Amino acid sequence: MQAMAASAQTTSEEDELSLVYGDSDSISLATGNLQTLRRAPAVAVVLTAADIANMGLPGMDEVLETVAGIHIAHSANTLAPLYMVRGVYSSQGPQVLVLQNGVPITTLVQGNKGNLWGNYPVELISRLEIIRGPGSALYGSDAFAGVINIITKGSAELAGTEFGARAGSFSSRDAWVLHGGKLGPVDIAAYVRVGDTDGFHRTVDADAQTRNDTLLGTHASLAPGSVNVDNKAADVNLEAGYGQFRARFNYKQREQGSGAGIASALDPVGKGRSTRIIGNLIWSNPQLTKDWGLTASLNSQEFDQEIPVPYILLPAGTRFPTGPFPNGMIGAPETWERNVRLSVVADYSGLEDHHFRVGAGHEDLHLFRTRELRNFTYAPNGTPIPTAAGLTDFSNTDVFLRPHRRRIDYVFIQDEWRLAKDWNLTAGVRHDKYSDFGGTTNPRIALVWDATYDVTTKLLYGRAFRAPSFNEAYSITNPVALGNPNLKPETNGTLEAVASWQAKADLQLNATLYRYSMASIIRLTPRPAGALGQVYNNTGNQTGRGVELESAWTVDRDLRLVGNYAWQRSIDKATNKDAGYAPHHHLYARADWQFSSGLMLSPQLTWVADRKRPVGDLRAPVADYHTVDLSLSTRRGKNSWNFTAAVRNLFNADVREPSAAPGLQIPHDLPMAPRAISLTAAYKL
Template sequence: MVYGDADSVSIATGNLQTLRRAPAVASVVTAADIAAMGATDLDHVLETVAGLHISRSPNSYTPLYIMRGVFSQYAPQVLVLQNGVPVTTLYIGNKGNVWGTFPVEQISRIEVIRGPGSALYGSDAFSGVINIITKGPAEAAGTEVGLRLGSFQARDAWVQHGGKLGPIEIAAYLRTGTTDGQHRTLEADAQTRNDTLLGTHASLAPGGVNTGGDAVDLNLEAGYGQWRARFGYKLRDRQGSGAGIASALDPVGVGRSERINTSLGWADAQFSRNWGLGASISTQSYAQELDGYILLPPGTRFPTGLFPNGMIGIPETWERSTRLTAYADYSGFADHHVRVGIGHDDLDLYRTRERRNFTYTANGTPVPLPGLADFSDSNPFMRPHKRRIDYLYAQDEWRLATDWTLTAGVRHDRYSDFGGTTNPRFALVWDATFDLTAKLLYGRAFRAPSFNEAYSLANPVARGNANLKPETDRTLEAAFSWQAQADAQINLTLYRYEMSNIIRLVPNMMAGTGSTFANQGDQTGHGMELEGNWNVNRELRLVGNYAWQRSVDEATQKDAGYAPRHHLFGRADWQFGGNYTLSPQLNWVAGRQRATGDLRKPIADYRTFDLTLSTRRGKNQWNFSAAVRNIFDADAREPTLAPGLALPFDLPLAGRSFSVQASYKL
């Protein structure tokens, strides 16, 4: 523990390991870290992780998790897990457009792997893996109630409890919240350009973005011996349309998503002398419904006619997933720890519905209809689809010598719709000295096409392609962890990756008929990540990281665009007066480039400063915190995709905001 082994991580191999010796480049954010930084949402927390940046999508202002310069429209290249189970939705392949927020009060820790993880986790563990671990019965012991008020009419209240009911360990959490959302001004939108071309005046820009919404979160956990059951309910209602589903301001359109997760697992690490066994079944039910989404505002006119009530389109999806997995650990071989596992996923997008007040001409131009019509059966944006996956993986942790460990693993996935893929990884870890550990890692990863990319139908702008193959990635990493002294640690990572078969929209051969998804293009990237923490004394702790990356589109030999080349984060935690902590922090995002063909002005860098004052009095006491984010009201913006004709001035982030919080632990 003196040499930094107090932190541990489980997602690197499936077994709990010290962070310094784990065969991956990993970071851990604890509940204490979250409290110190005054975070009120998961995205605030993830922005502090080296190599990870939170961007935004125009559609609902959905957060995009950008790892090591890998940027795309929906960012499905980062796999998000909750207690080890994917929260991936089938339609667009990420966590869902109507994601809203994720509360932090019930988070025990967040484990993040930067780099490929498909050898253990399969699809989407492409540029990284994020595992959100919620508080169990021991960590949530007793009962806590809390209330938070903040800018934008934000109000949150929660209660959580941990304890025992006879021999059963119980943890429960309930939270409800609402916010009007930030309304920073969007100077121009997609309709602004249409007005210029067609001589109309329909655009609502300049105008504020639409980012409010309501939330309900319920989580239950029960443990009995080697058994553990979980139930989760996540409702997001009245979620604003952001900058508009079609990048045109829509102040009235709202979305609703309902997510229900269940899991039942059994694990016994000491099933017999040399064997550990485990198995689990998990399900996810996800529905995404929209209310009155206006693609283009009232007064929109095309050569085919006028839309007096606006151009309205309402695509909705319902899906369910069932995942079964089992593994066996064997330690009977000298200096080896072997794990083998199997699994089956049954993924079913079982219902789609689409209502709209327009149809299309042969070249994709919208034609107004007299009212809203249901196209679910006649001409939907997508029909129901199923996908089944069977997989098998094996992993060996081999202690080569006293200070050397080689971890080798491989996983084969067989998809019902596009075939099989095999992805290996190797990790050599060397404890060079008591205070220095070095790692050399190589891994391959893949991302399966989403249902939208493969099976989209009645969308003249973006048609699906059932012949798509997975995106692939190969990454080489060298990492060094130096315990400079008992209370100071420095980590350095160097990496290089090669992406192939990137799924992109490609113009159709026939002019005027939109684009189709295709495996088109390659990308390479390299970079470094520097992390450090220093307990200066009992009152002061400093933490920070700096990431630099350069990603290149191989077709043009130009910067791939959008992701920051430079990202710096720093925080100081100063404890004073016995029970108070003052935590200032800085977030600097710089060097974002436009992609080839995007002639807009360069994307401006930004710096935001936050400050949190909190108390930690312990059991049977009130705890308070007050936070201000973006103290100097910086005009921070996230880029929109090329060519920038829809949103020429990018997406404005929230300005200065305040929050105060009180909680009571019984």
């Protein structure tokens, strides 16, 4: 009886800790099969809904900044977030694959998650599974430097109804409803959210038009002036499960300002709107026969990018040798795309010590409509010419990008082989055949060794690729950045060594060493002699190396300490100099302290340091910064109100992200948000 009582008490304590800190010990992203995180054949991390709630952060972008080796940079265009993993930087950030419930949400035009991304609501996230390093052997294109899988909350996790609201600095406000339960035999989960914000009003003191004014003797620039980062958001997520079937529907709309300007010149009025609609239908039977499991899925995404208030690329009063722009240089490029993906995956475990995973799929990616309004054309040398008719629809004559279609067929095979009692070898390869540029084959191999009871080591190698975006391959009217239909994919080979030490039952330590080599990087290069402007080409090569250290220590039932540190250096092989933009040092630390019954205090520290400029950018290095965030929240059960008060950037540090080299457009970099305060209230039935 005594033993049973002790066991019950231990189980109860573990359950309570799980409610506070969540379960982050397993991952499916590394192989497609659920397995322990420690033995997964990848450098991976899992953030649970409890982890995210403890942080008190407003969106997924801010949450990702807490992961070792990941830094969130920004572009001037809408201040779009760029997920920079291990120093891999580009102006659109397409080298990280973002999945939602295992399905890519990549857009065709830019090859990323969309410039009008507008963040992702944390209330909907059940788990974030993140791989640093290549993932193309399983996931194909864009799983180049990393993979992020957003897993949304299902009916079992919600188990009731929750509604909440948040208000904070910059006139920010959100409201949402979550529900999970049953409708007869059908499991149902639903989420609806609306929100808006005026955004922070940091000042840009010089922009692209400042330079134009100096060169051309005009006075048109709106700098010094504020960035334009207002945002309206609407989200709907529905999920239904019946037997072996699961269906999901997701709607995400964002309307947001132009950031620091689409052309790096301040634009206080321009607004873009993105609408993303995702549908998933999955049938899965993990025990189709004794040794076989089978999963089939049909997925669709429609992504529209419209410009309800045309962008002012350059302000009123702009003048070129070709003529004046009394109302400014105005443009409104719009796109509509529809993507359909079909896949079938089989698991076979009939061979002793082996687990095979075989899959095939077809993707039909269709940019089916483009539209462009603008009040200019281009001279042969690339200089804008004002149109006599003002704002004109060029959709049928001289549009920036015409509709295109890309079809992909792929097959992959993976074997998880238990070599010996303490040794596991995972090997796989995937071949993708593209309708526009041909085929690419990407292997990976991972050896995992349980060296001792509490130490696991890994040696990993993988190759990855990124397909050219439609803008890079097919843009036709903008001489500043002309497309090239002869582009080939970027490639990346990465070698990683990992040691995981369970120092104590409640203390986990991880260390990772890595080295990668990128080739055929797609970059803008000068057009042939006699023509101004640039064209995309496969011209870059880059190598990188780094160290990542991670720790998690549950000191006792009331205190948990989490921290990580990453060092990296990336070298542009053309110059043998630092590739620039990415921090050499990145540190994050957080304490979750449950200091009284039902109250949680979570202070956090982020330090970003030593960001070099690329060759040709003569500015001083980007200033280091450290920020302190603070979150205080209640932890009550059902039928109770819970509150979270959060302060970001408590000491109002001047945080800036690097603007594009050589710094002639926005010379003093992109200002980020100052101190911000928010209060969240939620009630669960």
